[in-house]
Amino acid sequence: MSEASRLSVRGLTKRFGGLVAVKDIGFDIEAGEILGLIGPNGSGKSTVMKLIMGIERPNAGSVKVDGTEMAGWAPHRIARAGVGIVFQHSRPLHRQTVLEHIKLALLPDSLIKLVADPHVNRRAREIAERVELGAVMHRHPATLPFADLRRMEMAKAIARDPKVVLVDEPFAGLTLAESESFAALIRSFRAEGRAVLLVDHNVKSVAALVDRALAMYLGEQIAEGTAEQVMQNETVRRVYLGGKIETRERARSEVVSKPAILEVEDLGVLYGKARALDGVSLHVREGEFVSVVGLNGAGKTTLFNAISGFVPYQGAIRFGGQNLRGMSGAAIARAGVVQCPETRELFSDMTVRENLDLGGYHLAEAARSDQLTWLFELFPILKSRQRQTARTLSGGEQQMLAIARALMMQPRLLILDEPTLGLAPVILEQLSKALESLQRTTPITVLLGEQNVTFALPHADRVYVLEHGRIVWEGDPSSFEREMGRGYLETVPV
Ligand SMILES: Nc1ncnc2c1ncn2[C@@H]1O[C@H](COP(=O)(O)OP(=O)(O)OP(=O)(O)O)[C@@H](O)[C@H]1O
Ligand SMILES: [Mg+2]
Numbered sequence: 001m002s003e004a005s006r007l008s009v010r011g012l013t014k015r016f017g018g019l020v021a022v023k024d025i026g027f028d029i030e031a032g033e034i035l036g037l038i039g040p041n042g043s044g045k046s047t048v049m050k051l052i053m054g055i056e057r058p059n060a061g062s063v064k065v066d067g068t069e070m071a072g073w074a075p076h077r078i079a080r081a082g083v084g085i086v087f088q089h090s091r092p093l094h095r096q097t098v099l100e101h102i103k104l105a106l107l108p109d110s111l112i113k114l115v116a117d118p119h120v121n122r123r124a125r126e127i128a129e130r131v132e133l134g135a136v137m138h139r140h141p142a143t144l145p146f147a148d149l150r151r152m153e154m155a156k157a158i159a160r161d162p163k164v165v166l167v168d169e170p171f172a173g174l175t176l177a178e179s180e181s182f183a184a185l186i187r188s189f190r191a192e193g194r195a196v197l198l199v200d201h202n203v204k205s206v207a208a209l210v211d212r213a214l215a216m217y218l219g220e221q222i223a224e225g226t227a228e229q230v231m232q233n234e235t236v237r238r239v240y241l242g243g244k245i246e247t248r249e250r251a252r253s254e255v256v257s258k259p260a261i262l263e264v265e266d267l268g269v270l271y272g273k274a275r276a277l278d279g280v281s282l283h284v285r286e287g288e289f290v291s292v293v294g295l296n297g298a299g300k301t302t303l304f305n306a307i308s309g310f311v312p313y314q315g316a317i318r319f320g321g322q323n324l325r326g327m328s329g330a331a332i333a334r335a336g337v338v339q340c341p342e343t344r345e346l347f348s349d350m351t352v353r354e355n356l357d358l359g360g361y362h363l364a365e366a367a368r369s370d371q372l373t374w375l376f377e378l379f380p381i382l383k384s385r386q387r388q389t390a391r392t393l394s395g396g397e398q399q400m401l402a403i404a405r406a407l408m409m410q411p412r413l414l415i416l417d418e419p420t421l422g423l424a425p426v427i428l429e430q431l432s433k434a435l436e437s438l439q440r441t442t443p444i445t446v447l448l449g450e451q452n453v454t455f456a457l458p459h460a461d462r463v464y465v466l467e468h469g470r471i472v473w474e475g476d477p478s479s480f481e482r483e484m485g486r487g488y489l490e491t492v493p494v
Helices: 045-053 075-080 098-106 118-130 146-159 176-191 203-209 227-232 234-241 252-256 300-307 329-334 352-359 365-378 380-384 395-408 425-441 453-459 477-491
Strands: 007-016 019-029 033-038 060-065 083-086 164-168 195-199 212-217 220-225 260-271 274-285 289-293 314-319 337-340 413-417 445-450 462-467 470-475
Touching: 007 045, 019 033, 019 045, 019 060, 019 195, 019 220, 033 045, 033 176, 033 203, 033 227, 045 060, 045 075, 045 083, 045 164, 045 195, 075 083, 083 146, 098 118, 098 146, 118 146, 146 176, 176 195, 176 203, 203 227, 212 227, 212 234, 220 227, 220 234, 227 234, 234 425, 260 300, 260 445, 274 289, 274 300, 274 445, 274 470, 289 453, 300 314, 300 337, 300 413, 300 445, 329 337, 337 395, 352 365, 352 395, 365 380, 365 395, 380 395, 395 413, 395 425, 425 445, 425 453, 445 453, 453 477, 462 477, 470 477
Parallel strands: 033 195, 033 212, 083 164, 164 195, 289 445, 289 462, 337 413, 413 445
Antiparallel strands: 007 019, 007 060, 212 220, 260 274, 260 314, 462 470
């Protein structure tokens, strides 16, 4: 008999009611190898990971680690046998510090020994240093920035010293520098001889990291080979990568004559002593599409939260001529400013339909049903999942639902905060077309915050660049490339 692979998966299948989320998937990963798993939203990638980990029970198929069959085992047994997972969404315990989280992961079965053992303490600190959390290891997760939460998830996985690591979307929402340090961590897993299964939408990071790749679509395997071969595959290009987002030609004169609907003047926001925004002034005209481009931490979300009335600020914000200072978030929303937040904020125990109905509660029956029909054309997947609970949607499907719910409210000003997070390129293309048709057919105004310039530029009538809480550039998309230089384009993940 030939030697068994580190991880060997055969005929893996999972049904949710009538839906076959994973159908007859099979692959091998050797020790010291990284396999990339790509595919559009809802294709079953996260489910494959959950099946391997035992979080979901497969309906059929085999999962072997070093030749031992584990399909159908409980997750804790699979974990003890050497399989670790880094989830797409982290759910930290809020009472424990970062270091305590790592210690818990080091000794999941014997909590009592935890406090006493000096070795555990030392090992936990080493791991914290390794993932660059050394400086914040005594803090609670709620006070940490996004990238550090992801680092903590990595640390927990390392602590369990797994032979097989499953990593779901490690790069989503990270800056290029952060992505690079994560990529280095994942490479170190390989160097230590672990077998790694990696899912991510950032095609470039996947291609640069993996030894081989596998593409899925609607639960099925559609291509396998080197990252290069998989990305050249016709079907993959069609269902996942899509075409290029076309730059739209729109006469500037159409919008320059319109009055400003949103005016932000000399905006300043402080979080304690940290200055998140400093002297930010911008305006958005009626019917205009304005993109605010900036890396994570530049202040985009703070800017949007100030406009939506969620954080106190200095300076002035006017919408439709009305000063928004002192108005509650709810009153601002009623005035027509609707924000689709980065964190989605769905009602996770309600169904897709209930989430949408809540968005359209203020509409008359006929208007609501028209709006629903239109949204289902825009996002057909939501139509077929109307009765599914939001919590069980795939990452990308949740993002689509959040955008659809915001649109359901028929905003005068739609604020989209990083809508590209976790969405497959092909969905971004659809979303981009949808936004365009929305602008053609309705009086909607859009303010978009993005670090992904390939999505932010093609739509925009005007672009602002936000860096360290200040506006450093303003202009139209065509001069962005010329004036901000290719350098900026290359520093932003695609
Ligand atoms: N418990 C469940 N009940 C019903 N359907 C489910 C359940 N869990 C997952 N699904 C569906 O299975 C499909 C595959 O989901 P999965 O999360 O594996 O996709 P994914 O490839 O990870 O997508 P994304 O890239 O958007 O995260 C989705 O359409 C999802 O809605
Ligand atoms: Mg997923």
